[in-house]
Amino acid sequence: MSVSTAAAAPSVCAPLPVLGRDVTVPLVTGGEVTYAALDYAASAPALQRVWDDVAAYAPYYGSVHRGAGYLSQLSTDLFENARRTVARFLDCRETDQVVFTRSTTDSLNLLAAALPAGCRVFVFETEHHASLLPWRDAEVTYLDAPRTPRQAVETLERALADRDPYGPALVCVTGASNVTGELWPVRELAAAAHAHGARIVLDAAQLAPHHPVSVRDLDVDWVAFSGHKLYAPFGSGVLAGRADWLREAEPYLAGGGASRKVTRRADGGVDVEWHDSAARHEAGSPNVIGAYAIASACQALTEAGFEDLVARERYLIDTVRAGLAQVPEVKVLSLFGDDAPRVGVISFVVEGWNSSHFAAALSAEYGIGVRDGLFCAHPLVRTLLGSDPQTQGECGAPEAAPGEKSLNAIRVSFGAGTPDEHVERFLTAVKELVRDGARWNYRTEDGRCVPDTSAAAA
Numbered sequence: 001m002s003v004s005t006a007a008a009a010p011s012v013c014a015p016l017p018v019l020g021r022d023v024t025v026p027l028v029t030g031g032e033v034t035y036a037a038l039d040y041a042a043s044a045p046a047l048q049r050v051w052d053d054v055a056a057y058a059p060y061y062g063s064v065h066r067g068a069g070y071l072s073q074l075s076t077d078l079f080e081n082a083r084r085t086v087a088r089f090l091d092c093r094e095t096d097q098v099v100f101t102r103s104t105t106d107s108l109n110l111l112a113a114a115l116p117a118g119c120r121v122f123v124f125e126t127e128h129h130a131s132l133l134p135w136r137d138a139e140v141t142y143l144d145a146p147r148t149p150r151q152a153v154e155t156l157e158r159a160l161a162d163r164d165p166y167g168p169a170l171v172c173v174t175g176a177s178n179v180t181g182e183l184w185p186v187r188e189l190a191a192a193a194h195a196h197g198a199r200i201v202l203d204a205a206q207l208a209p210h211h212p213v214s215v216r217d218l219d220v221d222w223v224a225f226s227g228h229k230l231y232a233p234f235g236s237g238v239l240a241g242r243a244d245w246l247r248e249a250e251p252y253l254a255g256g257g258a259s260r261k262v263t264r265r266a267d268g269g270v271d272v273e274w275h276d277s278a279a280r281h282e283a284g285s286p287n288v289i290g291a292y293a294i295a296s297a298c299q300a301l302t303e304a305g306f307e308d309l310v311a312r313e314r315y316l317i318d319t320v321r322a323g324l325a326q327v328p329e330v331k332v333l334s335l336f337g338d339d340a341p342r343v344g345v346i347s348f349v350v351e352g353w354n355s356s357h358f359a360a361a362l363s364a365e366y367g368i369g370v371r372d373g374l375f376c377a378h379p380l381v382r383t384l385l386g387s388d389p390q391t392q393g394e395c396g397a398p399e400a401a402p403g404e405k406s407l408n409a410i411r412v413s414f415g416a417g418t419p420d421e422h423v424e425r426f427l428t429a430v431k432e433l434v435r436d437g438a439r440w441n442y443r444t445e446d447g448r449c450v451p452d453t454s455a456a457a458a
């Protein structure tokens with residue numbers, strides 16, 4: 001399969017080896033193909049290097065912060081070294097804390113639970129739900145979707161200027177959109193926040209796997225990301241940044257590991273002294289494999305030359321965008337326009353197609369895994385589609401007629417492990433599906449669009 005592409009192949013670097021690169025999947029039309037994982041924005045495949053590091057450590061696995069044995073000591077060292085590796089990867093300040101969590105969602109919920117009393121939160125409606133929703137106990141100002149990065153900064157400045165300048169405030173912003181892949185003006189938003197006495201947390205779930213992140217350079221107060229999007233799928237995430245709010249807050253979870261000293265009082269109750277360090281918010285036995293896997297991924301990206309990986313990804317982005325631009329029926333979703341810098345996350349709709357149907361055909365007929373839906377960013381996708389907030393597309397629903405608005409979208413996303421062939425196959429598939437239609441019948445099962453294997457081919 002081949003397509004004509006606008007950009008020339010770069011000689012920068014090869015894709016990094018990932019697990020699953022040789023996995024084959026059956027096609028509903030017959031035969032098998034290697035699986036093209038083009039849903040990195042949901043969960044990226046594990047780097048082979050991460051898997052190898054974890055496998056090499058596994059026999060030495062032991063308890064962390066609780067054990068006198070050799071393997072406990074070794075595991076504790078590994079866990080604490082992982083913290084230092086992550087701090088270096090994020091270019092943290094000396095005084096910053098790195099807390100290991102379960103995910104970005106967990107990290108932002110932790111921070112939400114650590115807000116000082118009376119804290120106001122400012123968040124754009126365009127955020128992923130993980131950034132939009134955790135601030136339930138705070139007074140939240142939801143900011144309208146900006147149409148340019150400059151407008152984002154101006155919108156934030158106006159909102160911050162209207163607040164009590166002496167109370168605590170937090171801005172939460174994504175580094176790269178999980179819908180459009182577009183980069184947000186984080187440094188400028190951080191400057192605006194600080195100029196108005198507010199703090200800022202960066203949701204780097206989609207940025208950190210695609211782009212070096214420097215806490216110092218961006219001057220953000222906290223950063224959150226997930227291991228499973230950074231090629232380290234072992235159930236860990238990170239919240240890194242300023243220690244003060246974290247130190248002053250009640251522990252996120254109460255229990256062993258977070259407590260330094262627990263004593264029985266004369267009145268029968270208990271007194272607890274909590275740790276001031278990151279351990280305060282890491283109660284329970286830590287996920288040492290998850291933390292070690294994240295550190296391994298950070299090392300691997302750094303050693304591979306992150307800038308080279310960025311350059312290669314830019315080539316893939318240009319290739320996909322140029323290929324999609326050749327199909328008039330395809331509309332790519334964008335907030336900031338064609339020239340906006342972006343990571344390898346691209347959402348689109350196809351005129352005359354239900355997005356779930358299109359994504360199902362990419363999978364069943366081409367072995368390509370993408371995502372369809374509203375991507376846990378319902379307000380943003382509905383704004384971009386111009387659709388009614390109350391409605392949602394279904395595979396079983398009639399396909400959108402030409403000119404009709406789609407109710408959900410298709411997202412293709414890729415990264416350091418993506419070979420050229422995957423994006424080439426994707427572009428060929430899009431062109432063939434639009435030109436010839438699906439070769440199979442599909443139906444809805446448990447809310448998913450699936451090939452109808454009881455029927456003959458379409």
Ligand SMILES: Cc1ncc(COP(=O)(O)O)c(C=O)c1O
Pocket residue numbers: 041042103104105106128130131174176177178203205206226228376
């Ligand atoms: C921008 C963004 N923030 C936060 C999250 C939540 O990440 P997790 O599901 O790992 O908690 C996601 C997940 O897709 C995301 O894309």
